[in-house]
Amino acid sequence: MTEPLESLLAALDLTDTGARTSEDIFTGPSQWMPLGRVFGGQVLAQSIVAATRTVADDRSIHSMHGYFLRPGDVNYPITFSVDRIHDGRSFSTRRTQAYQNGLPILSMIASFQDEDEGLEHQVDMPEGLPDPESLPNSADTLEDVEHPVAQYWASKRPFDMRHVPSPIYLSVEGAHVAHQAVWFRSIGDLPDDPALHRAALAYASDYTIMESVMRRHGVAWATPGLKAASLDHAMWWHRPARVDEWLLHTQESPSASGGRGLALGRIFSRDGRLVASVAQEATIRVPDAAKLRD
The missing domain is CATH 3.10.129.10 (Hotdog Thioesterase)
Structure with missing residues (x-):
């Protein structure tokens, strides 16, 4: 291991x-x-x-x-x-x-x-997204960046993270939209305990969810003077899942104001089951934030 x-x-x-x-x-x-x-x-x-x-x-x-x-x-x-x-x-x-x-x-x-048993329905998993195997991992993007945070994200996290359409570590490529998706799984097998996998899913859910706020305004993690911190975190587990198998975390931000941004997430198994929903509000402060508003 x-x-x-x-x-x-x-x-x-x-x-x-x-x-x-x-x-x-x-x-x-x-x-x-x-x-x-x-x-x-x-x-x-x-x-x-x-x-x-x-x-x-x-x-x-x-x-x-x-x-x-x-x-x-x-x-x-x-x-x-x-x-x-x-x-x-x-x-x-x-x-x-x-x-x-x-x-x-x-x-x-x-x-x-x-x-327990009861009523059953779910939203559909988005279609047409690239498979995780076709996307670069964090090491592919960050291994040549000498900053200690970049080196940690490249090789020291217990999860493999692959962004759709692309990560925002160093810059925000493409349109500044308030949504993204991230494929993720642990970098090795975990024990079979379902309670452990639920806890580990909560662990991983905090990695990238606020990025939907940042992407909307073209703010990368490398933005000078960026200060970001989670304020709260809510999560609902709907169905069992293993975090050592590929999961898709779709993320969107409906609002940002007052130095805070709200992000909502849905986590799907690779076969399309909605396994969890997530909500988080965070403080995100950048110099000259007024220039980034609509």
């Missing part, structure tokens, strides 16, 4: 402290990041794992809503406290707070459900 995947699995393998007062307490490591800030998707996934540990095995997470409160520091571990808010006949609700140095960095509430 490659080092990035080992790092991902180690981060999601939380330690149960054994504390059983009004809350369950877990701890987990912080993955190294080149700028010293914990990746938001990591904290989301760890918070989901912590909550899942307190729920019956036959109940799976189907939705979560989280707020990023402070940037995390990669030099310190993270403590997760889980409040068992409710256990009903079909649903369980949990609140997870992630802490560093005694201060909350993320607050999340999640709902779990027994497997």
